[in-house]
Amino acid sequence: MSDLNIIILAAGKGTRMRSDLPKVLHAVGGKPILQHVIDAARQLNPQKIIVVYGFGGEQVQQQISGEELQWVLQAEQLGTGHAVQQALPLLDDRGATLILLGDVPLVDVAACQEMLQQANQHLVVQTFIKPDPTGYGRIVRNGNNEVVAIVEHKDATEAQRSIQEVNTGIMALPNAQLKSWLAQIKNDNAQQEYYLTDIIALSVNEGRAVLPQVVADAWSVTGINSKLDLQDIEREFQARKATALMTQGVTLFDALRIDIRGNLNCGRDVIIDVNCVFEGDVTLEDGVQIGPHCVIKNAVIAKGSKLAAFTHIDDATVGAGSSIGPFARLRPGTKLSEKTHIGNFVEIKNATVGLGSKVNHLSYVGDASVGANVNIGAGVITCNYDGANKHKTIIEDDVFVGSDTQLVAPVTVGKGATIAAGSTITKHVPADSLTLCRAREQRSIQGWKRPQKVKK
């Protein structure tokens, strides 16, 4: 809708979160609650998105992205009507406004789209049926079943409190009416607040029908007020992600034990074991298998690769047909070619590893370029840091590095070279040679006795 304005109310303090972080910055699926609402709003192609902020304002603006957003301060929280009033100067004269709540992250875009079809003529109010409606504004209907008012819980009579149809807080209406009605609302109610909900009666008084849209999906209108609510929404969000993955053909060993905090793109026949966490943008290509307890962030795992248990990957790519872990750690800047083997207790950082190369046990490879068909033995360390600067290690194709070797960078190991176990390499290693760097001799002292414990 081209002439649509969206106002997101996010000025509430969120006292019940019992946190120094503004409520709307708490994360669902790794993304701030308010960012979920903004991303949903964007899908409606509005002319403008106006965010009414208050508590923790600067922090909120810093952590929420969107250059097109217009921010309006509500310095004092005098009610939802007062909050919308702060945004009025920014509204277009024509068109309609959709009001969303900054603490309702699972907002249903399709339902909003439906509301907007009539919002150029009418006030459309999203309602839902809540068996325990305590705390919510009640939808009051007349004998003809038409909506005539919303009464807040604290202002409601006993009879009104038994009404189970409640206000979700989401509504849409023509801008002209919004401006005229908001000028008329007062704060003569139980909470001495300016209620946005008073505009329902004002519409009816003008002879303009208020259209209810009853939504069935309670999650789409559930607001977050406490850490308990946050947990409920998080689990629902994760359940939806898991369902989408399984629908698409991904095998999850336990749909309740996966956490996706970002975008997880999966090819065909991907298998994911329990308790894995995916953050940022992660791609698992066809046939990838992820073992239990892996944490994978901003990574591409190419076709057919297998990650064993407890593998940690952060900002790295894994070539096709590779085998990683268990207990492997790939840190930022790691680029593994195809058919690589990275084994247990191996850490790789800012390094490329060529086709078919193996680093199988207890090694650190950092700031390095490792060629193809290289074997790096157990306990090999690239000494990349001299205490002040980082230096690079270059290992060319077909090299064999014996166990417990230290490669003191900057250093280059030529193609086809072999380094004997236990060497400390500080100089260039020529190609196709055997290089040793050990204590000159191996001595044995016959009849040597171990020290004995002194008896007291």
Ligand code: UD1
């Ligand atoms: C509001 C509705 C109620 C509805 C309920 C749904 C009113 C008067 N009542 O009640 O009918 O059933 O939401 O959750 O509208 N906010 C501001 N500035 C303020 C006050 C609130 O920005 O001065 C924002 C909050 O950050 C929140 C939203 O408005 O995102 C709703 O505020 P909240 O205090 O939760 O409203 P309720 O009184 O629960």
Ligand code: CA
């Ligand atoms: Ca509320």
